[in-house]
Amino acid sequence: MNSLTIARPDDWHLHLRDGAMMRAVLPHTAQHFARAIIMPNLVPPVVTGAQAAAYRDRIMAALPDGMAFEPLMTLYLTEDTDPDDVAAAHASGLVRAVKLYPAGATTNSASGVADFDKIRATLERMAQIGLPLCVHGEVTDADVDIFDREAVFIDRVLDPLRRATPGLRVVMEHITTSDAVDYANAQDDSLGATITTHHLVINRNHILAGGIKPHYYCLPVAKREGHRLALRKAATSGDARFFLGTDSAPHTDANKLLPCGCAGCFTAPNTMAILAQVFEDDGALDNLERFTSRNGPAFYGLPVNTDTLTLTKTPTQTPGHIDTDDGPVTVFDPGFPLHWSVT
Ligand SMILES: NC(=O)N[C@@H](CC(=O)O)C(=O)O
Numbered sequence: 001m002n003s004l005t006i007a008r009p010d011d012w013h014l015h016l017r018d019g020a021m022m023r024a025v026l027p028h029t030a031q032h033f034a035r036a037i038i039m040p041n042l043v044p045p046v047v048t049g050a051q052a053a054a055y056r057d058r059i060m061a062a063l064p065d066g067m068a069f070e071p072l073m074t075l076y077l078t079e080d081t082d083p084d085d086v087a088a089a090h091a092s093g094l095v096r097a098v099k100l101y102p103a104g105a106t107t108n109s110a111s112g113v114a115d116f117d118k119i120r121a122t123l124e125r126m127a128q129i130g131l132p133l134c135v136h137g138e139v140t141d142a143d144v145d146i147f148d149r150e151a152v153f154i155d156r157v158l159d160p161l162r163r164a165t166p167g168l169r170v171v172m173e174h175i176t177t178s179d180a181v182d183y184a185n186a187q188d189d190s191l192g193a194t195i196t197t198h199h200l201v202i203n204r205n206h207i208l209a210g211g212i213k214p215h216y217y218c219l220p221v222a223k224r225e226g227h228r229l230a231l232r233k234a235a236t237s238g239d240a241r242f243f244l245g246t247d248s249a250p251h252t253d254a255n256k257l258l259p260c261g262c263a264g265c266f267t268a269p270n271t272m273a274i275l276a277q278v279f280e281d282d283g284a285l286d287n288l289e290r291f292t293s294r295n296g297p298a299f300y301g302l303p304v305n306t307d308t309l310t311l312t313k314t315p316t317q318t319p320g321h322i323d324t325d326d327g328p329v330t331v332f333d334p335g336f337p338l339h340w341s342v343t
């Protein structure tokens with residue numbers, strides 16, 4: 001196959017940031033994706049409906065003329081979140097999901113949740129109105145090994161939370177383990193799971209063997225090869241529970257290359273070329289459209305995009321970095337030449 005046309009993709013987990021960084025990274029997403037679930041972990045976080053509306057306006061103002069893109073806004077769940085504000089933001093069509101960060105789990109998660117009893121009322125309201133909860137699924141306990149934090153979260157937090165809130169629609173974000181794949185496979189269609197581009201490509205050796213590679217450091221951290229293969233199988237299966245959330249998370253090189261560097265891989269520019277190759281290598285090009293363009297809208301109850309994206313078998317050179325007014329941002333290097341280009 002030398003050319004592939006699919007319904008235009010969406011990105012169900014994206015960090016656009018704000019200001020100069022947003023202006024630089026937004027066109028890379030809008031070029032390939034019609035819509036994206038916009039993560040609310042700004043500083044300060046996007047907690048209220050009013051803050052989400054203002055953030056959406058800033059995104060639309062930063063969109064270059066002639067580009068079409070719809071940001072699907074989220075609210076950052078805190079222990080002080082007002083269920084009425086959440087319900088109003090959902091009813092107006094502004095907000096498509098609420099994001100749960102366990103306090104301290106990842107970039108800008110200090111305002112996240114420590115006491116899960118304090119979010120009960122909001123979760124119950126979300127279950128009533130059908131508003132999905134997107135979850136960064138890692139425990140934060142210092143005594144749990146970082147490579148085990150996702151699996152432990154499923155047992156200790158996610159499964160009890162879902163049992164306590166029947167009907168709540170939940171997205172396990174950026175899953176990295178076979179434990180998460182197995183859990184998702186055992187649930188009904190109230191559960192979805194996003195998978196990033198980079199977790200289909202790298203395992204923990206890529207980060208640590210032969211020298212430390214800060215640009216491969218993200219959270220949840222990439223796991224053993226067996227886990228990567230489980231993610232590949234889930235993503236390429238076509239199963240409706242699994243869909244693309246790139247978690248494209250730009251940080252300047254200055255902030256990545258520190259003694260204590262930031263977590264995140266910037267994949268917006270080359271995600272579609274990488275995914276075409278991943279699916280081709282696994283003999284699953286026929287399922288690429290399900291993963292990038294169909295399963296996500298089905299979970300979120302949105303129409304599939306009517307316009308299309310065409311990939312052709314032409315080598316692509318992804319730039320090593322993009323320039324922003326805050327400094328350069330390195331683009332994720334898959335470690336193999338890319339044979340597919342978006343045309
Ligand atoms: N994935 C990451 O490593 N980083 C994300 C936060 C997140 O999605 O956990 C970021 O905002 O930089």
Ligand SMILES: [Zn+2]
Pocket residue numbers: 106136173174219220
């Ligand atoms: Zn996260």
Ligand SMILES: [Zn+2]
Pocket residue numbers: 013014015039247249
């Ligand atoms: Zn993220």
